[in-house]
Amino acid sequence: MGPLSLRVADGECVSVMGASGAGKSVLLRMMADLDPHAGEMRLDGVAAAAMPAPDWRAQVTYVAADAGWWAPRVAEHFAPGADPARLPELGIAAEAFEWTVERLSTGERQRLALLRAIRERTRVLLLDEPSSGLDPENVERVERLLRGLLERGLAIVLVTHDRAQARRLASAHWRLADGRLARDDE
Amino acid sequence: MSSPPVTLPELAAASALVLANAALSLAFDAGLARTLLVATVRVVVQLLLVGVVLKAVFALQSAWLVGLVLLFMVTAASFEIRARQQRFFLGGWRFGLGAATTLLTTMLVGAFALAMLRPRPLFDPQVAIPLVGILLGSIMNGVSISLNVFNTSLVRERPAIEARLALGATRGQALKPLQRSALRSGLIPVVNQMSAAGIITLPGMMSGQILAGMGPGEAARYQILVLLLLAAGAGLGAFATIAAASWHVTDERHRLRLDRIGPR
Numbered sequence: 001m002g003p004l005s006l007r008v009a010d011g012e013c014v015s016v017m018g019a020s021g022a023g024k025s026v027l028l029r030m031m032a033d034l035d036p037h038a039g040e041m042r043l044d045g046v047a048a049a050a051m052p053a054p055d056w057r058a059q060v061t062y063v064a065a066d067a068g069w070w071a072p073r074v075a076e077h078f079a080p081g082a083d084p085a086r087l088p089e090l091g092i093a094a095e096a097f098e099w100t101v102e103r104l105s106t107g108e109r110q111r112l113a114l115l116r117a118i119r120e121r122t123r124v125l126l127l128d129e130p131s132s133g134l135d136p137e138n139v140e141r142v143e144r145l146l147r148g149l150l151e152r153g154l155a156i157v158l159v160t161h162d163r164a165q166a167r168r169l170a171s172a173h174w175r176l177a178d179g180r181l182a183r184d185d186e
Numbered sequence: 187m188s189s190p191p192v193t194l195p196e197l198a199a200a201s202a203l204v205l206a207n208a209a210l211s212l213a214f215d216a217g218l219a220r221t222l223l224v225a226t227v228r229v230v231v232q233l234l235l236v237g238v239v240l241k242a243v244f245a246l247q248s249a250w251l252v253g254l255v256l257l258f259m260v261t262a263a264s265f266e267i268r269a270r271q272q273r274f275f276l277g278g279w280r281f282g283l284g285a286a287t288t289l290l291t292t293m294l295v296g297a298f299a300l301a302m303l304r305p306r307p308l309f310d311p312q313v314a315i316p317l318v319g320i321l322l323g324s325i326m327n328g329v330s331i332s333l334n335v336f337n338t339s340l341v342r343e344r345p346a347i348e349a350r351l352a353l354g355a356t357r358g359q360a361l362k363p364l365q366r367s368a369l370r371s372g373l374i375p376v377v378n379q380m381s382a383a384g385i386i387t388l389p390g391m392m393s394g395q396i397l398a399g400m401g402p403g404e405a406a407r408y409q410i411l412v413l414l415l416l417a418a419g420a421g422l423g424a425f426a427t428i429a430a431a432s433w434h435v436t437d438e439r440h441r442l443r444l445d446r447i448g449p450r
Binding site for chain 2: 053054058
């Protein structure tokens, strides 16, 4: 990964596209401080290094394309006091909150992984293909949710293969190739 | 009461039983004949040799020599721990972690036992060597099993661990389930041994002492003491190992550092 610079404002979504293996996920992981890296990141002018890493990640949250599950039941993966009534926003029955993770389909897991990452302290979401493989109806639901978050002032860095989705959600477009990040606004 | 003598003819007769097993294996094409033969030869040669060496060490009564023998035993156990890892830390940690926690635990529990039994002299080889020998087996199991479970599940559970870290969990929180299952696995052998002792099996040491002429009551007390020490050793060894492994496989930024683990 070469030197790169990226700035995202409150309520703004920027998209990052690029070929498979270009390092898009690595970029998001570095921004979440999950991989060792050089350079620095700031949130409201405060450097990531100046706060404990868990604090940083609670505010700048990465959602992997194939996010993991660590407990038997769905509810255990959500912050205490999370509201199951939000599940239907993404086309999932509220009862699924009490299900075991094994009962979930791949698409349900993907949407719930996004939902569990939206917490009180979240300021920036780093989303790795949040709707890949979903049917059009659910893609629409995910995008509606994300638009709502942007209106509330969250910032989103969106890695996607779907150029149309990038156009619909993001106001600035970037392309990652050969370890370099370049504007992609044509 | 004196124990019946075991001489070479008795050993040869016992070997014949195992050879009969090997013949059965050949007949059924079970593929065990070679393994059985090699193991039989090994146990005979190794233990006869150890008997000769220990006889010399016992005769010399030198604390230095006892220390040297104990060090050799710990080193051998450390190599065995290293060999039992499917996923291992790269660099010096591969050998060093198991060796350090094994040495530390052996010294701690061994010193405790010696202080309790107060043999004279303190480093009486007839007490120190068999005691450390039996302790080491248990510590080695605790350390190697827990470390192997921990490291293999780190690799397997990476997405789950990183999902928690990504949501703001500390490394301690994210590794907790793995630590628990690794420690549990490491302690299962000795816990099973304790639960079954006397009901399902007569423990090897107690059987040996009774065969060698000791009264059952005294043999039982010895066996209880040793089993408790074994449990303490396996537990301490496993705890120390998992604590150090957790520290090494994460960094100060609470990242999972699987780049420090290599494949077999």
